[in-house]
Amino acid sequence: QVRLVESGGGLVQAGGSLRLSCAASGRTGMSMMYRMGWFRQAPGKEREFVAGISWNGDITYYEDSVKGRFTISRDNAKNTVYLQMNSLKPEDTGVYYCSTAVDVRLRPRPPDFGSWGQGTQVTVSS
Numbered sequence: 027q028v029r030l031v032e033s034g035g036g037l038v039q040a041g042g043s044l045r046l047s048c049a050a051s052g053r054t055g056m057s058m059m060y061r062m063g064w065f066r067q068a069p070g071k072e073r074e075f076v077a078g079i080s081w082n083g084d085i086t087y088y089e090d091s092v093k094g095r096f097t098i099s100r101d102n103a104k105n106t107v108y109l110q111m112n113s114l115k116p117e118d119t120g121v122y123y124c125s126t127a128v129d130v131r132l133r134p135r136p137p138d139f140g141s142w143g144q145g146t147q148v149t150v151s152s
Contacts, residue, residue: 027052027141028050028051028052028060028126028141029050029051029052029141030048030049030050030124030125030126030141030142030143031048031049031051031143031144032046032047032048032122032123032124032143032144032145032146033046033047033048033049033146034046034047034146035121035122035146035147035148035149036147036148036149037149037150037151038114038148038149038150038151039150039151040114040115040116040150040151040152041113041114042114042150043110043111043112043113043114044111044114044148045108045109045110045111046064046108046109046111046122046124046146046148047106047107047108048062048064048106048107048108048109048124048143049104049105049106050105050106050107051105059081059082060081060126061078061079061080061081061126061128061129061130061132062078062079062081062098062100062107062124062125062126062128063075063076063077063078063079063098063124063125063126063127063128063132063134064076064077064078064098064107064109064122064123064124064125065122065123065124065125065134066118066120066121066122066123066148067120067121067123067145068117068119068120069119069120071120073123073137074089075089075133075134076088076089076092076096076109076122077089077092077096077098077109078098078128078132078133078134079098079099079100079107079132080132081102082102083099083100083102085132086098086132087131087132087133091117092111092118095111095112095113095114096109096110096111096112097109097110097112098110107124109122109124111148114148114150115150116150116151116152117150118148118150119148119149119150120147120148121145121146121147121148122145122146122147122148123142123143123144123145124142124143125137125140125141125142125143126140126141127139127140127141127142128140
């Protein structure tokens with residue numbers, strides 16, 4: 027199991043930017059080549075997949091709703107995955123989670139098939 031801790035959330039106006047970080051630690055940390063993903067959950071809605079990244083960062087995947095605005099990246103030397111969010115919209119509001127529940131196609135796996143962080147709140151005001 028790997029422990030994940032998200033940070034970087036906050037309140038921002040529409041059109042603004044935020045950079046989320048996900049720090050991994052534990053006996054089987056990111057040095058074990060995990061595929062990683064970012065998910066989000068808006069109030070009253072189900073959790074949805076946002077973006078995924080391969081273990082070495084050379085392949086990424088984005089849901090259409092964030093394509094062209096969000097960028098996922100990783101620094102394995104720092105055991106950290108990032109989500110750069112630009113041109114934020116009110117509909118991007120939610121709790122953002124990082125997870126290892128990502129399959130070989132960089133698509134989400136069932137929640138039980140990975141480790142999850144506690145989440146970080148992102149609020150975009152109009």
